[in-house]
Amino acid sequence: MRVDELDTPVPVIDLDRVEHNLTKMQAYCDRHGLALRPHIKTHKLPQFALRQIELGAVGITCQKISEAMVMAEAGCADILLTYPIVGAAKVAPLAELAGKTKLTVALDNAVALDTVAAAAAQAGVEIGILVEFDSGDGRCGVQTPDEVLTLARRAAGNGLTRFRGLMTYPRGPRTVPFVTETRALLDGAGIAVETVSVGGTPGCWDTHELPGVTELRVGTYIYHDRATVGAGVATLDECAVHVHATVVSRPTPDRAVLDCGSKTLSSDRVAPSVGEGYGLILDYPDAVIVRVNEEHAVVDLSKSETKPEIGDRVRILPNHVCVVTNLHDRMAITRNGEVVGDWPVPARGCTR
Amino acid sequence: MRVDELDTPVPVIDLDRVEHNLTKMQAYCDRHGLALRPHIKTHKLPQFALRQIELGAVGITCQKISEAMVMAEAGCADILLTYPIVGAAKVAPLAELAGKTKLTVALDNAVALDTVAAAAAQAGVEIGILVEFDSGDGRCGVQTPDEVLTLARRAAGNGLTRFRGLMTYPRGPRTVPFVTETRALLDGAGIAVETVSVGGTPGCWDTHELPGVTELRVGTYIYHDRATVGAGVATLDECAVHVHATVVSRPTPDRAVLDCGSKTLSSDRVAPSVGEGYGLILDYPDAVIVRVNEEHAVVDLSKSETKPEIGDRVRILPNHVCVVTNLHDRMAITRNGEVVGDWPVPARGCTR
Structure with missing residues (x-):
């Protein structure tokens, strides 16, 4: 199955990027004689x-x-x-x-x-x-x-x-x-x-x-997120987890609603110097997720030249990927846009 | 088992308060000829x-x-x-x-x-x-x-x-x-x-x-939370869900750390007019949860006359109880401080 056929919202892991991030960090630690304890x-x-x-x-x-x-x-x-x-x-x-x-x-x-x-x-x-x-x-x-x-x-x-x-x-x-x-x-x-x-x-x-x-x-180095990219320690191309979501409403010319709210993205923010809103929409980088409720992400499209239609799919780089992982029972595992796994997250929700 | 013997952090439901809230809302709707669809x-x-x-x-x-x-x-x-x-x-x-x-x-x-x-x-x-x-x-x-x-x-x-x-x-x-x-x-x-x-x-x-x-x-009327109390539609005595937590560190005279972070309380805020921080500590209402990381709540005790010790337990009224429910696989069910159940939350994590 292609990743674009998955029901949304869904957190998607890119296995090749994971492997790149793991290898790069281990090489850094080896080079400097540091023990790595992820x-x-x-x-x-x-x-x-x-x-x-x-x-x-x-x-x-x-x-x-x-x-x-x-x-x-x-x-x-x-x-x-x-x-x-x-x-x-x-x-x-x-x-x-x-x-x-x-x-x-x-x-x-x-x-x-x-x-x-x-x-x-x-x-x-x-x-x-x-x-x-x-x-x-x-x-x-x-x-x-x-x-x-x-x-x-x-x-x-x-x-x-x-x-x-x-x-x-x-x-x-x-x-x-x-x-x-x-x-x-x-x-x-x-x-x-x-x-x-x-x-x-x-x-x-x-x-x-x-x-x-x-x-x-x-921890975060395995996936990276908007915060670590903002901190300058990774590039957008090294980010290994994105939330795929669907536009479910376009109530006004400048507003879209996505099917991913705080239950999917969390309500964690990033520093204002890093960016606005509750995640970066890769496909519409000038759009801003100005608000999340549990199942809704409200997007301000006023600064976005192109605007998505109802039914369009978007990919979102989470502000803070660790909390996203904790919200989902399963993660879609992909390689080159192909779904190769659907893994349960057994250490999710372990607060005690 | 008494509720105070439960391992923490743990979300605790008071069954009598739930019943009170359900009955009160149904009576309101019946009185006014409104259909209630919780x-x-x-x-x-x-x-x-x-x-x-x-x-x-x-x-x-x-x-x-x-x-x-x-x-x-x-x-x-x-x-x-x-x-x-x-x-x-x-x-x-x-x-x-x-x-x-x-x-x-x-x-x-x-x-x-x-x-x-x-x-x-x-x-x-x-x-x-x-x-x-x-x-x-x-x-x-x-x-x-x-x-x-x-x-x-x-x-x-x-x-x-x-x-x-x-x-x-x-x-x-x-x-x-x-x-x-x-x-x-x-x-x-x-x-x-x-x-x-x-x-x-x-x-x-x-x-x-x-x-x-x-x-x-x-929805929220069944449990109420800091936001609905702040909105004036419920009293503190009508709140039916609290997170019980333990003080795990007291690094300085004015700082405590609780074992409940954003994985337990969420990072949802309330309006500034309602209150500061990430939840109301009932036992220390002048203390402020100034920061949550995933597993830590950092508490500023500077305005609190009494200050908890390491190992003390506290009860927290969540800012937004719906998102707390979504974070926990199970809820402790209590009546008069006695634990009478440990229920799974089957509709938790249902984002699709």
Whole structure:
């Protein structure tokens, strides 16, 4: 079947572009001696996680226990959870996960560390610890090297977890000073820092310029999207996922409505410097998706010289492809415009 | 199990509040002689659709063929699709649906009408037609009564569809003048207008003040959310769905991070007049969820006198509950704080 015959709206993956993106990133990391640990949150597909490992990734990154479980059961043998796991209800699932894969958890507080230690005790295996620090993003992460030292000592002291190093997201201006200062402090305490892991596709190609960083976590690079193109780290030709949609209404000369709303594209925006609206319509780049409701995308055609008719199909580059993946139970797999697969997305919806 | 023992993040439905909301809306419609046709997009649950019908709804409203199919198979015998169905790929699924339920489709153009007629021919049944008009919302809908007349004649003339009336979303200032003018025009052409259907929970309690309107389509009223409370049509005590989340990090004195990001709450906002951020934390109403990433909600506690600790649980009233429902495969069902069910959401993710 040709991709143009698929019922819409439908997210479409171009396999050749995926392979290009995976190979390019692995080559970059190999060239600079960086460990690559792809974040599977972008694709949520075991097939691609295993391909990333086959190409040379040291393991994968997941955010939540449930998505890591999908990947462990598919054969991913080394998983980093970059999320503070907190609370009694998490102990049993984390223990089950630790029984299936080599596990490391990033965290920034003692409550999370104690949760991980309880899971390690229950599983009877050691779980690795990275301490997350805030390099300027203002989300999670300890604020000072002293806090790292405290957590590293607590991790080493419980006999259940092993301190392995540092993690930050993405990689702000404080990264190198913080790492340098922390290494010195921990060296003085006789604690080794094996791994320093930074994340984020925007800025990825400069990772080798950060002294002390050993590992790169990237997710979006497999597909790219309007945000990463806008950040200058990919071209439009490297974008591997598009939403195919149909014009279902043309109420006025300057308005079109597409059959893809926030349930299909999400309501994530991009920075105003990158572009307007809820996605880039490749076929009508001067048209603007000014509004999404759940099933409707309202398009302003006033600046578009050509205007689509009812029934016409369009291809949309999503603003943020990771959230699009999460909205769809299945993805259409294509090569040269031919549909070659219809894959379920088993790690979709894994919020716990 | 008590609701506080559930693993987080988790969307939680309060059954007593659902029943209160359903009963209240049905009573309103009964009192004013309005037909109630609830939109199932908010709950996506056959159990609640059937309960709505049991309480007196004339049928249900769905947006897409696939979600209507879930409801038809569960026993909903009268369904209105308020979406223009366009294109060859839609004919077979629409025909299958028309074989399972009494079907009406709202549309605003001839391409959609011809698609519906093709499905009616394939199914061997008549499909009802409402013509959607734009009452000021600027999404779908014809702009003039003349366009209604053209479509009504085309619907009557093909021997496959039957013109039944008018539909608009939600119910702008043009509603009554448009309906009055269109009725006069169609009367002159000998075409009856049985149904005039308006939608939207905000403004719902004024529907009886719109002369000529016969039917109310509402979805959000079953759960309510921060937006409908902000619109003044419900109280906080009538809100029936909350997301329960856990504080997983407290990086600074004024910052907390919750384990519910855009994959759990969506990134939908409310009007600035209604509130800031990505949801209302009931337990800390002066705290603001200033940012969501996929799994993180970053909370500014600077205006909150009390501040939660790591491991504390919080309840969040979603900005827009319909999109929250769509993100979760299952919902926790509760009564008086006791978990009485864990229901799958079968019409979730139905974008086609």
